[in-house]
Amino acid sequence: MTTRAYIFDAYGTLFDVHAAIARHRDRAGPDADRISELWRTKQLEYSWTLTAMGRYENFERLTERSLDFALARFGRSDPALRAALLDSYRKLDAYPDAKAALGTLKQAGAVTGILSNGSPGMLQAAVDNAALGGMLDHVLSVDALGFYKPRNEVYALVTDAASVRPEEIVFVSSNRWDIAGAANFGFKPVWINRANLPDEYPDLKPVAVINSLSALPSLKF
Structure with a gap:
């Protein structure tokens, strides 16, 4: 797919x-x-x-x-x-590999976005501070639902907003529990494991594990 x-x-x-x-x-x-x-x-x-x-x-x-x-x-x-x-x-630094990875994906024609527990104001402040706004098609917050990840309804915000099926979506997170939630929903989850942590949730595996976002655009799914 x-x-x-x-x-x-x-x-x-x-x-x-x-x-x-x-x-x-x-x-x-x-x-x-x-x-x-x-x-x-x-x-x-x-x-x-x-x-x-x-x-x-x-x-x-x-x-x-x-x-x-x-x-x-x-x-x-x-x-x-x-x-x-x-x-x-509210003004967190973006990781050094974030902007280049997003830029490469956008140039390739992919839809890009954020799905976060963060409140809309927090997310907008962080995106603005890191100058990532032009690289994101969607910035989605659980605030629209009134509960948090990893409930399935949260991940469904993406399919509804982007009109894309779950199996057509790569979901990237550093949080292993979030990767488990994304896998459970049907996304193709990629775990960015910067800290080289041991794996968890063996029944809800990522499709790939990377230690830098710079590796993401070259992955084939």
Whole structure:
């Protein structure tokens, strides 16, 4: 089946979620990396917990709540640092390989887009900051549904928006659980495994594993 669309997760895939703490490492102190890791872990945990309960708060609010927990866990009650980190999270750096990969795919005539848990305002700020807007046909947020990945209805946002069948879509994510969700829905998932992590979800495998987005345009499906 011909691939017609390449859809990307945003956070951790196109945008570096640890870029916010990196900009304020000195202010965050010796636990900066652990704060960032816990911030990300709780952000995802809250999204899954709320979805399992049939409740919803947008991702911007979950990002604030998870940062509050991480800062409290490491004894960093600093309103100015909190504000700076949240501002930086809205303006995350794109990975160095993101723009070139998107540009190559667009030149080849593919439909490109983002499917993310992120709130629309967060996503637009990140896309604008990284100057990726001209390379994306769609920027899709779960906000339209009121629940989070990996529910099937979230992935269906892509097929509805792009008028493309699941088997014609390559879905790229750095999150192995997201790859499992995409495989379950019927996409062709590509796992970008920058950290060389062991595989999970053996029954819901990616069609390819790469460690850089620069490898994506040359893959044949």
